[in-house]
Ligand SMILES: *[C@@H]1O[C@H](CO)[C@@H](O)[C@H](O)[C@H]1NC(C)=O
């Protein structure tokens with residue numbers, strides 16, 4: 195009780211100083227309704243309100259003079275605007291998920307962002323100050339997408355609760371939709387969606403960020419999407435971090451895995467990052483059709499390759515410019531169409547997972563697939579494979595490096611190789627086809643002979659390197675061993 199009285203007094207003091215200093219109490223329509231209910235029930239809400247008061251005081255003045263002079267809102271209107279923290283239940287959202295909360299949440303958001311501000315982020319993007327729309331740990335049913343009321347807004351946080359799509363939620367909508375029909379370059383800037391669970395109820399998608407700048411999606415759990423978990427269209431710098439996406443809630447080896455559909459994350463834009471994210475069910479984990487995206491620490495076990503799934507699909511032929519590092523491909527791999535500038539390193543491929551370079555126009559260049567671990571079950575599966583069903587790779591650049599990987603229970607494939615072989619005769623041929631990725635392509639070969647036959651100094655010559663076979667001839671009989679290294683790329687000086 196002492197604690198309660200303490201809080202009450204602090205609130206009263208805050209309120210008193212607030213009235214005295216600011217003459218702005220009009221915006222807090224009925225503060226006493228926050229204080230009257232029982233201690234046990236309302237302890238947390240009281241603290242929350244207290245924090246609101248505090249954050250009000252320590253915040254930049256958010257309400258313009260004009261609005262402070264405006265007449266008192268009706269007593270029934272929710273405690274709005276002046277606080278940077280908006281509680282959706284204040285607007286009638288139902289945190290038990292029983293009744294539809296779409297309108298209430300939309301109203302809360304609309305209220306949250308409708309402040310009078312002269313501050314801007316990018317030109318034309320109003321800085322609404324970092325207003326926080328708090329879902330208060332509730333589960334809210336929504337039947338339409340949650341959108342910001344207009345384009346040109348920035349510095350907004352939506353956090354802390356669950357949204358669940360209702361049975362009539364449109365299958366072509368996204369639950370949180372950061373898009374607008376305006377034709378400006380960027381619709382929103384610096385919107386943060388964090389600590390959210392989105393249950394799409396097998397209807398539409400989770401989040402859409404269309405022409406947005408600097409969007410954070412952090413610690414979100416997006417499940418039961420019928421289409422796509424997160425769709426990024428245009429814009430720049432959507433950072434997806436520490437999140438979990440899955441169509442079906444499973445922890446692997448799901449009996450329905452064959453039937454998983456949808457895409458975890460679809461990046462149709464440039465300069466985004468996906469960092470420390472798990473995609474645990476979906477036909478495609480991440481689909482990428484923009485450049486300069488960075489994938490780090492992603493764990494894909496969305497749908498096994500054997501069932502038709504893909505971990506990361508790179509649909510950026512000719513200008514891939516994608517880095518995938520420190521990631522974990524769990525029974526599902528990477529497919530890259532005509533890759534030009536692709537870096538895959540420090541990844542772990544488990545369960546016979548592999549990388550496919552898929553030819554559309556036969557172009558491949560600027561590849562680094564290095565320092566990865568591959569583990570399989572001795573089924574003779576190559577760690578890197580070429581899909582030349584539509585066309586053979588015939589424009590292979592000289593900067594294709596697939597090397598320094600480790601393969602356990604799978605076939606090593608590389609663009610460079612070293613072999614030591616026994617020699618007894620005047621000519622010998624070493625076949626590199628088992629290890630070299632591209633057929634009929636050795637650009638560089640080097641060899642050394644080792645023999646302990648005394649007074650033997652044979653002259654040797656490289657006769658033929660076609661068909662990935664190195665043939666060496668000697669002018670005298672050699673008994674010893676040959677050390678040969680080859681590379682499918684080379685660098686021309688000058
Ligand atoms: C969806 O259902 C809710 C009630 O659950 C109703 O209010 C809403 O109008 C419906 N929407 C559509 C598009 O049918």
Ligand SMILES: *[C@@H]1O[C@H](CO)[C@@H](O)[C@H](O)[C@H]1NC(C)=O
Pocket residue numbers: 449450451452453
């Ligand atoms: C997968 O889908 C097929 C046909 O679409 C269906 O017969 C089967 O029962 C489904 N399996 C599971 C586990 O849902």
Ligand SMILES: *[C@@H]1O[C@H](CO)[C@@H](O)[C@H](O)[C@H]1NC(C)=O
Pocket residue numbers: 442443448449450451453454
């Ligand atoms: C999704 O999971 C549920 C159980 O959680 C299961 O009944 C259903 O068959 C699964 N669907 C698919 C497509 O795997």
Ligand SMILES: *[C@@H]1O[C@H](CO)[C@@H](O)[C@H](O)[C@H]1NC(C)=O
Pocket residue numbers: 618673
């Ligand atoms: C080299 O080849 C000859 C003839 O084929 C054979 O007699 C000899 O044992 C071989 N020497 C070695 C060291 O293998």
Ligand SMILES: *[C@@H]1O[C@H](CO)[C@@H](O)[C@H](O)[C@H]1NC(C)=O
Pocket residue numbers: 646647673674
């Ligand atoms: C020379 O090498 C052969 C094997 O290639 C070995 O059997 C033999 O002992 C070696 N001779 C000397 C003198 O080292």
Ligand SMILES: *[C@@H]1O[C@H](CO)[C@@H](O)[C@H](O)[C@H]1NC(C)=O
Pocket residue numbers: 657658659660661663
């Ligand atoms: C190199 O070897 C291939 C068979 O492996 C042959 O067809 C080709 O004519 C050879 N080239 C030369 C220059 O001997």
